[in-house]
Amino acid sequence: xxxxxxxxxxxxxxxxxxxxxxxxxxxxxxxxxxxxxxxxxxxxxxxxxxxxxxxxxxxxxxxxxxxxxxxxxxxxxxxxxxxxxxxxxxxxxxxxxxxxxxxxxxxxxxxxxxxxxxxxxxxxxxxxxxxxxxxxxxxxxxxxxxxxxxxxxxxxxxxxxxxxxxxxxxxxxxxxxxxxxxxxxxxxxxxxxxxxxxxxxxxxxxxxxxxxxxxxxxxxxxxxxxxxxxxxxxxxxxxxxxxxxxxxxxxxxxxxxxxxxxxxxxxxxxxxxxxxxxxxxxxxxxxxxxxxxxxxxxxxxxxxxxxxxxxxxxxxxxxxxxxxxxxxxxxxxxxxxxxxxxxxxxxxxxxxxxxxxxxxxxxxxxxxxxxxxxxxxxxxxxxxxxxxxxxxxxxxxxxxxxxxxxxxxxxxxxxxxxxxxxxx
Amino acid sequence: xxxxxxxxxxxxxxxxxxxxxxxxxxxxxxxxxxxxxxxxxxxxxxxxxxxxxxxxxxxxxxxxxxxxxxxxxxxxxxxxxxxxxxxxxxxxxxxxxxxxxxxxxxxxxxxxxxxxxxxxxxxxxxxxxxxxxxxxxxxxxxxxxxxxxxxxxxxxxxxxxxxxxxxxxxxxxxxxxxxxxxxxxxxxxxxxxxxxxxxxxxxxxxxxxxxxxxxxxxxxxxxxxxxxxxxxxxxxxxxxxxxxxxxxxxxxxxxxxxxx
Numbered sequence: 001x002x003x004x005x006x007x008x009x010x011x012x013x014x015x016x017x018x019x020x021x022x023x024x025x026x027x028x029x030x031x032x033x034x035x036x037x038x039x040x041x042x043x044x045x046x047x048x049x050x051x052x053x054x055x056x057x058x059x060x061x062x063x064x065x066x067x068x069x070x071x072x073x074x075x076x077x078x079x080x081x082x083x084x085x086x087x088x089x090x091x092x093x094x095x096x097x098x099x100x101x102x103x104x105x106x107x108x109x110x111x112x113x114x115x116x117x118x119x120x121x122x123x124x125x126x127x128x129x130x131x132x133x134x135x136x137x138x139x140x141x142x143x144x145x146x147x148x149x150x151x152x153x154x155x156x157x158x159x160x161x162x163x164x165x166x167x168x169x170x171x172x173x174x175x176x177x178x179x180x181x182x183x184x185x186x187x188x189x190x191x192x193x194x195x196x197x198x199x200x201x202x203x204x205x206x207x208x209x210x211x212x213x214x215x216x217x218x219x220x221x222x223x224x225x226x227x228x229x230x231x232x233x234x235x236x237x238x239x240x241x242x243x244x245x246x247x248x249x250x251x252x253x254x255x256x257x258x259x260x261x262x263x264x265x266x267x268x269x270x271x272x273x274x275x276x277x278x279x280x281x282x283x284x285x286x287x288x289x290x291x292x293x294x295x296x297x298x299x300x301x302x303x304x305x306x307x308x309x310x311x312x313x314x315x316x317x318x319x320x321x322x323x324x325x326x327x328x329x330x331x332x333x334x335x336x337x338x339x340x341x342x343x344x345x346x347x348x349x350x351x352x353x354x355x356x357x358x359x360x361x362x363x364x365x366x367x368x369x370x371x372x373x374x375x376x377x378x379x380x381x382x383x384x385x386x387x388x389x390x391x392x393x394x395x396x397x398x399x400x401x402x403x404x405x406x407x408x409x410x411x412x413x414x415x416x417x418x419x420x421x422x423x424x
Numbered sequence: 425x426x427x428x429x430x431x432x433x434x435x436x437x438x439x440x441x442x443x444x445x446x447x448x449x450x451x452x453x454x455x456x457x458x459x460x461x462x463x464x465x466x467x468x469x470x471x472x473x474x475x476x477x478x479x480x481x482x483x484x485x486x487x488x489x490x491x492x493x494x495x496x497x498x499x500x501x502x503x504x505x506x507x508x509x510x511x512x513x514x515x516x517x518x519x520x521x522x523x524x525x526x527x528x529x530x531x532x533x534x535x536x537x538x539x540x541x542x543x544x545x546x547x548x549x550x551x552x553x554x555x556x557x558x559x560x561x562x563x564x565x566x567x568x569x570x571x572x573x574x575x576x577x578x579x580x581x582x583x584x585x586x587x588x589x590x591x592x593x594x595x596x597x598x599x600x601x602x603x604x605x606x607x608x609x610x611x612x613x614x615x616x617x618x619x620x621x622x623x624x625x626x627x628x629x630x631x632x633x634x635x636x637x638x639x640x641x642x643x644x645x646x647x648x649x650x651x652x653x654x655x656x657x658x659x660x661x662x663x664x665x666x667x668x669x670x671x672x673x674x675x676x677x678x679x680x681x682x683x684x
Binding site: 057058106107165166169193194197201202204205206210211212213214216225226227228229230231232233234235237247253273274275276277278279280282286287288291292293294315316317347348350368369370371373377382383384385386387388389390391392395396397398399400402403404407 | 439441444525526527528529530531532533534536537538540541546547548549550563565566568569570571572573574575576577578579582618621622623624625626627628630633638641643658659660661662666667669670671672673674676677680681682683684
């Protein structure tokens, strides 16, 4: 029994009590059995210094001189590795209804906003006290691996080419089809600039349901929405379609969910009147630092500044800097990242020669992926980084620039017609 | 050369975020600005609302360089959609510009979508610019989050909402605004009876979410309270040539799609 639960310490309170009480008649035998006190051949008390103490939860040896825990605990080692706890599985069998969530999936992953809304879906179901399932509808490529932990009971993943990029009309057609087939109790959308609002408004106009925008307090009966540029609270009946503000609900964190795929049979695609011509190149340094997607940031470890600027240009990254680089006059103050500079939200933050002062780490707290190039393997930035490269920054940047230029050349070659290439 | 298309900018009464006074709505003013750059003084300004109210805000729009504007007369709390749709259809609008959300009222941002649905036109939301209009097709630049832009082609007629990334509105001239002619068009009002049951109150500050530490033991709680850096999960590359290291970084950049 104890073997199957190695993390549970079995205590014997009586033996501990005897061990504490030196006058107890059984004290000697208990201590001998525990191996704590040994008499030598001459009758002297022999103490083995190596068995004193126990290994604490952090893996550090602790000597309990105050004797607050019993002598019996001494011999036993607490395993410092915490075992991954399998969360209980929340199953919905033969759901009577659906609450459909259309997450933004920025960068192919669920955002915290999306997770809050999935959580809200479950709290609504709890209020209804009904056997309903939360369905997530995802468009395009998905990199999310944790749907089951975010509270997705059913998943409709539409990944075909027509939903890629900017495709509101195709997505609307799909949602309309889902609406016809599954008749969801509620449609929940994030009220965000990442496309949630747009899609929700389109669906609302198409199916003729009056939506509630900027909702932040939702129960099954009533919804509180912000109005008049967030100066009013409007309390109204909860409609079928909701556009929800951030932190409108609590994300799921105590259950696992099934993520069963729901199939969608073929349906007629309406002809599209909006044609996507792809993303347009923007000057990365014209993008405000606070909302730049990809930042190449320089610190004290940069010596070749021309190369740094060239690298940022080749990679198409927005330039940032640590306080030292700014104070030394290599970068303008507006480029400073961290406390007394800008708090950035980049998806990828590439820190070159930045050791990671706490003021700087605060500024990059919201970054998704941090890459560090540094000569010091023990610095805080390397600890924070998802990928750290130890080495000379100049050489690595040179190689990185070469890779970027090579890729650009390949893309350019693909784009140009063959004959023209030969002429050139 | 100005394109031969009728451009309408829809106006609403804005609300200053601090003082709460009526003002030129920020995004609607951008819609007027874009309309002015597209067709100059041929731009049509339309406001649907009560004729009794103070028209100083409407005159601020006209003061951007337009001699007249149209006021579709509506009662208070009316649903302006039917009369507006009818007006736009009768006037053969080619492009209808407006802000994403009104700064007063429900500000659901649904009007452009409902108009588009009613008229059967396409809608593009959050545009930054209209680059070109050629043979009944407009090249539109969409404003995406993080300062990105997307080029899109839309067939005329269409409805567009303006993002804050669109070029800032020009200053308004008080005098020419006063001289502008306000053409009042009487139209049928439909009462929006759904809104009658709503309870409207000044916005309450939203509660801030607390950071909840899910720790079972005291040691875990202590750790959560004092831990310095999350770290530890990252990959550290010490060995290898600079080229290999750069390749590792480059692969991550490609995977995250920050390099296109």
